[in-house]
Amino acid sequence: xxxxxxxxxxxxxxxxxxxxxxxxxxxxxxxxxxxxxxxxxxxxxxxxxxxxxxxxxxxxxxxxxxxxxxxxxxxxxxxxxxxxxxxxxxxxxxxxxxxxxxxxxxxxxxxxxxxxxxxxxxxxxxxxxxxxxxxxxxxxxxxxxxxxxxxxxxxxxxxxxxxxxxxxxxxxxxxxxxxxxxxxxxxxxxxxxxxxxxxxxxxxxxxxxxxxxxxxxxxxxxxxxxxxxxxxxxxxxxxxxxxxxxxxxxxxxxxxxxxxxxxxxxxxxxxxxxxxxxxxxxxxxxxxxxxxxxxxxxxxxxxxxxxxxxxxxxxxxxxxxxxxxxxxxxxxxxxxxxxxxxxxxxxxxxxxxxxxxxxxxxxxxxxxxxxxxxxxxxxxxxxxxxxxxxxxxxxxxxxxxxxxxxxxxxxxxxxxxxxxxx
Numbered sequence: 001x002x003x004x005x006x007x008x009x010x011x012x013x014x015x016x017x018x019x020x021x022x023x024x025x026x027x028x029x030x031x032x033x034x035x036x037x038x039x040x041x042x043x044x045x046x047x048x049x050x051x052x053x054x055x056x057x058x059x060x061x062x063x064x065x066x067x068x069x070x071x072x073x074x075x076x077x078x079x080x081x082x083x084x085x086x087x088x089x090x091x092x093x094x095x096x097x098x099x100x101x102x103x104x105x106x107x108x109x110x111x112x113x114x115x116x117x118x119x120x121x122x123x124x125x126x127x128x129x130x131x132x133x134x135x136x137x138x139x140x141x142x143x144x145x146x147x148x149x150x151x152x153x154x155x156x157x158x159x160x161x162x163x164x165x166x167x168x169x170x171x172x173x174x175x176x177x178x179x180x181x182x183x184x185x186x187x188x189x190x191x192x193x194x195x196x197x198x199x200x201x202x203x204x205x206x207x208x209x210x211x212x213x214x215x216x217x218x219x220x221x222x223x224x225x226x227x228x229x230x231x232x233x234x235x236x237x238x239x240x241x242x243x244x245x246x247x248x249x250x251x252x253x254x255x256x257x258x259x260x261x262x263x264x265x266x267x268x269x270x271x272x273x274x275x276x277x278x279x280x281x282x283x284x285x286x287x288x289x290x291x292x293x294x295x296x297x298x299x300x301x302x303x304x305x306x307x308x309x310x311x312x313x314x315x316x317x318x319x320x321x322x323x324x325x326x327x328x329x330x331x332x333x334x335x336x337x338x339x340x341x342x343x344x345x346x347x348x349x350x351x352x353x354x355x356x357x358x359x360x361x362x363x364x365x366x367x368x369x370x371x372x373x374x375x376x377x378x379x380x381x382x383x384x385x386x387x388x389x390x391x392x393x394x395x396x397x398x399x400x401x402x403x404x405x406x407x408x409x410x411x412x413x414x415x416x417x418x419x420x421x422x
Contacts, residue, residue: 002090003331008049009208015041016214023217027224032274036225039218042201087333087386094207101203108258112155119144119163141187143180151249154183155259157192165249174238175245182230186260191222199257220267223260224274231275239275246271330360330390335383335403341375342407348372349404350380356396360389368400376405 019026019038027035122143141154147166154162162183168176186192198218205211231239250268341348351368365384367377380403389396 002087002094004049005094005205008046009205009211011045011049012042012205012214013208013210015045016210020210020213020217027274028277031277032221032224032228036221039198039214039221042214043197046201097206098203101199101206105199105257108256112256112258115146115148115163116144116155116161118148119146121145122164122168141184152179152183153256153259154186154192155256157196157258160187160192171245171248172241175241178230178234178238178242179245179249182226183260185226185229186222189226191226191260192258194222195219195257195260220270223267224271227271227274243272243275328389329387331386331388333383333386335376335379335405337405338375338379341405345407346372346375347404347406348376349402350376351400351402352380352384353398353400354384356389356392356399358392358395360391362387362389376403 019041023035026038030038122145141160141162143162143164145164145166145168149163149165152162152164152168154160162180164179168179171179198215202211202215227242231242234242246268340346348371350370352365353368354365355363357363362384365381367381370377370380383403384401
């Protein structure tokens with residue numbers, strides 16, 4: 001799991017860094033709608049990783065007739081055991097971060113529930129100054145007002161509701177219509193659910209600072225895309241009036257995980273500039289971009305996995321033709337090189353027999369042979385217990401592996417000859 005998180009965090013960092021660094025030229029060329037669609041690259045990449053790595057392997061062999069060889073270097077093993085944070089501690093810290101993120105989400109849900117209970121129906125939506133049906137949108141939402149907020153927002157997954165500040169009536173009728181249409185479009189596009197999914201990904205990769213920057217930029221691009229939709233049919237005077245509404249509610253808006261944020265002073269200038277640059281929205285272009293991003297994500301994940309396989313191959317001994325059909329672990333935990341063996345400058349090996357269940361977990365581990373006897377057994381068994389293989393329909397029985405414990409990696413220019421006894 002830690003290996004997968006590290007691998008995906010690196011890939012996500014590359015995508016986020018690209019979008020963040022080239023955001024201005026990309027926005028200029030693509031427009032707000034297509035720029036917002038670019039963020040699909042991240043979930044598509046993660047989905048590609050799941051498809052490639054965790055899809056059940058229906059063709060897995062039920063038995064392994066030969067030993068898989070893996071070399072354990074003392075220099076790396078000792079470094080991992082003495083200076084690297086133990087895996088359980090890393091997992092504990094990661095889960096603690098997720099727990100904190102979940103707690104923040106629950107606290108905001110509690111705040112919004114309290115806010116909704118204290119809010120009152122917006123008086124100007126019926127029979128007078130403003131009629132919500134005039135927006136020509138069939139799925140009009142309840143509109144409440146509250147003195148506790150300073151910017152309009154959409155909240156609620158099951159019961160979506162628009163909440164406006166108490167001074168909302170001070171805007172002109174056209175401005176009110178535009179602001180409400182903005183929030184209604186968030187609802188039509190399913191942005192509340194999208195934001196929850198984005199926050200879920202942020203919670204998983206909370207340790208990556210680029211993910212926090214990307215999450216903020218993603219939410220800002222969401223607002224830009226919404227502005228582009230609402231202002232696409234406006235004339236110049238209407239866009240000016242809409243800009244004034246943005247200015248009125250851009251001072252105190254906060255980004256929430258469970259609600260939209262209409263005003264954001266940090267991108268106010270960017271939003272006004274984008275109103276002058278209408279690129280339009282092409283459904284065909286968005287579909288093409290989505291398919292392209294999905295294909296690129298699969299290729300990128302395949303390249304990373306290929307690199308991992310090559311790295312593992314360099315550490316292992318030669319594989320014979322009869323071993324070509326063997327099953328390789330997805331997650332391989334390096335054994336700790338016993339301190340006594342390092343001190344004694346001792347090499348050795350352990351041959352192990354084990355089963356792989358349908359979920360890819362290792363069980364029924366038995367030591368077949370080891371040399372020196374008992375020196376490396378405990379370390380080898382403890383590491384093998386943590387290995388994870390691909391899921392399969394039937395699992396595997398009697399799988400075998402040999403772990404070679406070597407003090408130092410032989411020099412590249414030293415000829416190696418494998419000698420076996422018949």
